Amino acid sequence: MPDSKTAAAPESGPQFDKSLLHPKHWATWIGLGILVLLTRLPYRWQLAIGKRIGLILHKVARSRRHITEVNIRLCFPEKSADEQTALVRQIFIDNGIGLMETFIAWFRHPSWLADRTEFIGFEKVREATAKGQGVMLLGAHYSMLDLAGSLVWNVQKVSVSYRPQDNPVMNYLMERGRARLYNECLQRKDIRGFIRTLKAGNVLWYAQDQDFGRKNSIFVDFFGHPAATITATSRIAKAGKALVMPITYFRNDDNSGYVVTVHDPLPIPSGDDAQDAQMVNDFLADQLRQHPSQYLWLHKRFKTPVDPAEKKGLVYRQGV
Numbered sequence: 001m002p003d004s005k006t007a008a009a010p011e012s013g014p015q016f017d018k019s020l021l022h023p024k025h026w027a028t029w030i031g032l033g034i035l036v037l038l039t040r041l042p043y044r045w046q047l048a049i050g051k052r053i054g055l056i057l058h059k060v061a062r063s064r065r066h067i068t069e070v071n072i073r074l075c076f077p078e079k080s081a082d083e084q085t086a087l088v089r090q091i092f093i094d095n096g097i098g099l100m101e102t103f104i105a106w107f108r109h110p111s112w113l114a115d116r117t118e119f120i121g122f123e124k125v126r127e128a129t130a131k132g133q134g135v136m137l138l139g140a141h142y143s144m145l146d147l148a149g150s151l152v153w154n155v156q157k158v159s160v161s162y163r164p165q166d167n168p169v170m171n172y173l174m175e176r177g178r179a180r181l182y183n184e185c186l187q188r189k190d191i192r193g194f195i196r197t198l199k200a201g202n203v204l205w206y207a208q209d210q211d212f213g214r215k216n217s218i219f220v221d222f223f224g225h226p227a228a229t230i231t232a233t234s235r236i237a238k239a240g241k242a243l244v245m246p247i248t249y250f251r252n253d254d255n256s257g258y259v260v261t262v263h264d265p266l267p268i269p270s271g272d273d274a275q276d277a278q279m280v281n282d283f284l285a286d287q288l289r290q291h292p293s294q295y296l297w298l299h300k301r302f303k304t305p306v307d308p309a310e311k312k313g314l315v316y317r318q319g320v
Helices: 023-038 043-060 062-075 081-107 122-130 145-152 168-179 191-199 232-240 273-290
Strands: 117-120 134-139 159-162 185-187 203-207 217-222 225-230 242-251 258-262
Touching: 023 081, 023 168, 043 062, 043 081, 062 081, 081 145, 081 168, 117 145, 122 134, 122 242, 122 258, 134 191, 134 232, 145 242, 145 258, 159 168, 168 185, 185 191, 191 203, 191 232, 203 232, 217 273, 225 273, 232 242, 232 273, 242 273
Parallel strands: 117 258, 134 203, 134 242, 159 185, 159 203
Antiparallel strands: 217 225, 242 258
């Protein structure tokens, strides 16, 4: 299904299991086949389809809309009620487009949108790796996450962390799509693999911006509210003797293309995990104030309460 230009997946890529052809998976295969065809349409058409998907989800995905509304109310209290409502709608549009961009990343050659992309700061990565220094590209769940990884293929080889999908067909295609792009695809809990990659002087794309629960997390400020934030970034960077460089990726406001930027290194690890976690959250908040709709606000970022006696997700309950 990928373009004929696409390089063959490396031997480390997933092996096809005949069980994926079971009739219970046929609906998934048919849906994915349609999506593959959609990725062959003109770029502007694909953006329009993504927008329509986002608007449909905005209407029917009520629980996710409520989560987004709570997040925006907490993080942008300075906005009026009408402004918050408009922002929530735009968030669904941008994440709908992001869904189409995910399939572009899986099923189109990485060079397809390279001429629409401005790459900034990658010389800093090359300078570090030329000296044998590992680099952690500290990303986040911006709406074009998968496409950004595909685009970066054009200028820099990286390894990535990921969480397996529950649907086996989706997981197979995700792993197959990513295997052709990245040096390694390491599961989210493979800390030893992360450290090994960095010690070897390679580049690891990593994100810590979601709520993974109380274990291995500390509570630091995010948009003025305590948020469970993992401290693994500091430990991995220290053990891997790596530079930590934030990477951002945003769609242009006029939908003409993309800007992917590697920023200057953060002073991580500083020796203080709380300080490091706060530094990362502050950087992300600064970016989201500039691009508030291009983020996965559909995630329960404040799910874990500071008080362990309090129920998880209470802030997201209807009527609270």
